Amino acid sequence: MSSPLSGLCWLKHRKCRDRAPADLLAELGRGEIALTHEAFHALSPWRAAAHLEELLMTCGILPQVDKQICAFERWTIRHLAAVTDPEHARLIKRFGAWDVAPRLRARAERNPLTVSSRRGFSSQITQATQFLGWLAEHDLELATADRPTSTPGMSNTMSTPAPQSAGFCTGASPTSSPADSAFPPS
Template identity: 80%
Template sequence: MNAPLSGLCWLKHRKGRDRAPADLLAELGRSQIALTHAAFHTLQPWRAAAHLEELLMACGILSQVDKQICEFERWTIRHLATVTEPEHVRLIRRFVAWDVQPRLRARAERKPLTVSSRRGFSSQVIQATRFLSWLGERDLTLTDCGQADIDAWHVQHPAHARNSIRGFLRWCIANKLTRRFRLPTVVIGQATPMPQQQRIDLLGRLLTDPDQPLRSRVAAAIVLLYAQPVSRIVRLTLDDVIHDSGTILLRLGEPPSPVPGPVAELLLSWIDQRTNMNTATNRDSHWLFPWRRADQPMHPETLGTLIRALGVPNIPGRVGALHQHVLELPAPVVADALGYHHHTTTRAAAQITATWTRYATGPRPRKPAGWTPTPTRDK
């Protein structure tokens, strides 16, 4: 690494009575710590253990496992340690082992997990724990739970809790831990899209304000131009930036999308100046937005905070961009180009009364030649 002293300082750093990373390495060398992911998930301090686990994976010493699966398993151990009722611990551990983890691993096999998806699974475990405690406060068990209790829970809790508990309740019904009951319909909130004029003005400011951080400007431009969530932006790699006969393309779906000239200049400048490239495992990082952790992209929350610091609201900006695209092109074309599910773009088109519904069930048309996501003013 370019600055080895920083690595040596990390190895020796300890907080309070916690073991330093060098202590963990020594115990690993003495076989006091098994060279397995399960062993690392129980170590303290957990942040140092997590970083060391990622270093060992990057070096090929530990087998590659999706980082979010490791984070979830590590979090589950800490969460169960806070549950005081033994029967609740047994039920939650069973729910995690036989339902949550298989679904988490199945999703990871299809594509890399995002922080938001991992937190969604964690939320299911949290709400299951709270539901069991709520039943206990009412002197009830799962066996006693009936439709009236389910309705009472949904009345007393916010939408997020109501939606997150569904997986646990369905698992209980399937395993005959409870009687059968009806679950209320899931309600999904819709964000208010950013007005087109505001989106254009923000893009103009991003392109003309050199005093703002380059990394933030590039990420915010991808949000406002291509309607990409931050969880996808952090997964972009250098291979997704394509040079084609003097044109810069960005692979978000198929085919890759052209990058307007001014934004392309920002993007190429950022690639030449990427930060967090000094650690030993990141010198050849392929991430467009690399992070300090071994072979890991930036954390979505960190990048999202940087984008909001520019005055760019992430979700309204993304929804506004998506709505503009489905106004200009058929929803299936937008879905293919920007990496969205066809149902999402079709729903967006229906919300703004777009006239592309004839493509909903027919063959998916290809994106027209020369298509560019450069925003245009409403006429």
């Protein structure tokens, strides 16, 4: 850390926060927070947790992971928490774990990720969530969503706002994924 004063300011408790970064450090020291990336991705306040995670990676305490992968996984946890339909949340979790996250990791192995590329991957999950919502609003099932529908003025075309990622409709079918874990091993 180039400036010890900035580190002390970071540790200070700020108004409107449940916990200060110092609280996170104390919980970590007492063993209340697992020393894993997954544990840090679920913590709040997320900015303090992300900064602490980066410091621990810099010190070699946590394995190095692309910063944008960490941001994507944190975002996915928060996004899934906002999905109210349990079946939709399960499908989105599966899609993120078995389609989007592996492609994001593969890209990170070739080159460091940018904020923009991470947002593009997050957008695929957002679009899939919106697509499921649209299907529910129209009393349609995902299993039949890949079939052309007949809508006045739109014969033989898909009249649904299908997500950009072609993997969602095929990847979300009941037999397509081996498990519902949060993220496949990296």
